[in-house]
């Protein structure tokens with residue numbers, strides 16, 4: 339079994355099925371704390387440094403929330419311009435300094451492999467919160483947790499899945515990491531719906547096909563969305579050379595109720611890492627889907643707290659002590675109704 343304590347979490351490639359099963363099991367154990375049935379102070383006194391050098395809503399706040407829910411404290415910095423990176427300090431030097439202040443570090447940065455570089459200078463575990471178009475391992479783990487919990491309703495698991503990935507598969511780091519994780523399961527069919535120029539990188543397609551999975555590449559939704567899970571992604575404008583280039587692809591694959599009813603299975607689960615681009619010219623996941631039970635996007639975002647709590651517990655070696663540090667919740671809450 340992979341050892342988590344003291345280890346960085348930089349890429350999904352470091353996990354096998356056994357390690358993933360452990361992460362998903364500990365994530366599920368975090369439900370009473372995230373839903374405020376109980377609280378836990380196992381990390382009281384510990385400090386997370388949450389370094390976000392690229393915009394984020396969910397990842398940054400859910401890392402902080404997860405750490406607080408385990409009793410720890412969070413220090414944050416947001417945007418490169420507000421840090422000494424803007425004065426020419428290297429990632430290595432920043433890591434040497436920040437790891438002296440912290441017990442664990444979560445980091446997002448716009449350059450591919452920058453979090454690996456940072457980790458070389460860190461004396462505490464570093465968790466990758468997204469490095470450019472490369473990877474987003476914690477998102478992929480929460481996506482897998484979501485697929486597992488949504489599929490449970492249909493007596494299915496993570497094997498024998500039929501999944502569609504749609505949108506900007508070239509730049510979408512969440513679908514890169516998720517595809518690598520899915521390659522570890524059995525008999526997966528993955529249909530990749532994208533404009534040719536934004537199709538999944540060849541190396542990731544090879545990872546899936548070398549593992550024996552059926553991979554379908556297509557530019558059309560028609561006839562290709564009949565699946566267990568459809569995972570829509572945003573056109574990643576920030577990764578294009580210009581806004582005009584991104585505009586060429588916006589709105590090509592809008593999923594709305596009419597498309598869903600025409601092409602998807604009755605119970606196809608809809609996922610999206612969020613943020614969704616709800617501007618009329620993009621409308622990639624129409625708000626007319628909001629009343630569908632199978633729209634899992636907000637449950638998916640909530641699961642991020644569970645998975646990140648599990649990763650903190652594992653990397654800081656307290657996963658077996660959680661229930662020894664429980665307390666009652668004293669305040670009003672409607673979360674556990």
Ligand code: CP
Nearest residue numbers: 394395396397611612
């Ligand atoms: N899914 C995701 O990474 O969202 P944020 O960019 O808001 O963190």
